[in-house]
Amino acid sequence: MLHKFCCKLLSSRQILTNFCKPHKRIGRLKCRPHRTCQKALVSAIHSMRRRIQSHNCEVRFMTRDNPLLKPCRTRRGLFIQCFPKGHQTLRALGVDHVELEAQDRGALDYVIRARVEAGVRRLYEVAEPGCPPVRRFEPEAPVKDRLRRTRLYLPGNNPDLMLNAGLFGADCVILDLEDSVAPAEKDAARALVRNTLLSVDFGSTERIVRINPLSTGYGRSDIEMIVPALPDCILIPKCDGAKDVKDVEGIVAAIEKQNGIETEILLMPLVETAKGVLNAYEIGAASDRVVALCFGAEDFTADVGVERTKEGRESFIARCMLVLGAKAAGVGAIDTVYSDVQDTDGLVESTREAMAIGFEGKGVIHPAQIGPIHQVFTPTPERIEYAQKVVAAIEQARAAGSGVATIKSKMIDAPIEKRARRILRLAAALGLLEKDTEE
Template sequence: MTAIRPRRSVLYMPGSNARALEKAREIAADALILDLEDAVAPDAKDLARNQVCDAVKAGGYGRRELVIRTNGLDTPWFDADLAAAAEAGPDAILIPKVSSPETLAEIGHRLAGLWAKPETRVWAMIETPLAILDCERIARAAHEASTRLACFVLGTNDLAKETRARFVPGRAPMLPWLTTAILAARAHGLDVIDGVYNDLKDEAGFRAECEQGRDLGFDGKTLIHPGQVATANAIFAPEEAELVRARAVIAAFEQPENADKGAIQLDGRMVERLHAEMARRVVALAEAI
């Protein structure tokens, strides 16, 4: 099984806020998106870029995955953002508004020209109607090693803006788009992270949306406040009962008498080998956490 990296909680941090970048070293998020785009005013772009890249180079973030989000390709800041991010060497660079695989090919070509570290991956924001319509082809670009593509991040606020869909409990207007992105990501071996929840005062609503995202198949959720981290970490981690069940399934198939069986009975339920594979991933995720 490919090594699993937990991405239960992926917290946006404004690159222009030096205090927030320092505080992030102590926050229990699995990943941090050090943001040069939406969270930064136009007159603070240069400051944010310098602070973020200095923070990545300085390190001290432990096992937290560090991701730099650039401004969009069509902005005057993108070239400098990409060059600085490539030089800083984060775990990944998050590209906004990826709407075609050609964009990823261009990013990969530029990163090669910038001598970016081979281990620096690319994450793609899926946040336009075109991205949803072309999601499978975008995900398929992961098979081209030069694109470095490793993860989708849903930009639900931008999707709402572009489609005029309303935010409602249960996200019915968005469910087809969310599941399309999940299917495309899974078809091509990518992780996929759910969009943000905007109402910081609505803890019950946030919890419900995390549970929905987990049940749909997301690996985790992007967050806009440190106070959301603990809930996301708990919900996107295997529950104890789920872990006990997974270990029982694995143990059952490891019994000599079940070595050549495709399905067995366990506690009165039929269990297939595919369930053993699913169980191994649950255990691997728990161990990685």
């Protein structure tokens, strides 16, 4: 019914420019509803969730005479400031039938856009693609074979944490639309994550988005909005079997085609149920896009009906099975998060165990966990030196026409060579090798 207004509002750079006065630390934009639209709006507004909020930007929609929705003065007096130009601009746009009140405490442009868009979407049907900001960075094509020692989880509805997430040295960041976002805020988070992907430079960090499971009803909307913003990878939660992966792949491929996206967005199934663990191989092999299987201990222990412990003995067998499934399918295996941010020793211990059973990385819930995990996954100079000796010995033997070499009377065969070459690849990726000695 009010489509025209929405499109005008959302596509107008002018309104955001006026709203987002850089020299104002806070701001308010307001337009009063026209009386003729009031009745229709009252019912619409009553049924909607009224606020979209993060600490530096809050958007509300309201009718003028509804006492329930009247703005209140906060102790910081945020309702006092206003932009006279905001009124004029809205009027010039013909927006005279809805009241939009946005509390802006210094949010960046793309955050305000996301908040306003989400607010409007709660009231009206918005034609896709809504109001994405102009892409600021042309991302490189997703890389299947890369380091994934750390995946930093970031709540998808918190713009502050996402802005600098690429600076902390994690190999991957996960912009999360699932567990860290309340059901009532899924739509707001979705718009924010999309705008973040278009506006924030994460550097060389892999950008993963955790969508909601397709079974929840949110998952498809997540994919539809996120894929055009070109994340590197989609993390599929609660994967129980190959079908979960294939269903997501089908939707992703269709949207890629629809949007003329030539690169293939990668997939990372998250296995967090007993059934998923038993099906690890078929999940890993379900699609060429799958790069790694991840383990989720919290949901897994809930599914199995046991307490989650720091030592993780209750999930040890499951984690081993997941690694086996992943390796059989020829993809990576990434361990769950270590939940106690303060306990660095416990984190290191847990990471060592993960590495020992074949995981190539761990989930991370705070940047402080990145350094210790990387340290564990970084090969020591002694291991690198030995690996170099192994490769040199085997190549020398081959040159001499033999398939087997020895170092200090110990036989070097194919598995040892394979392990040595893997260490050298990792060392090379970490810049620990001289150029001419790289694989």
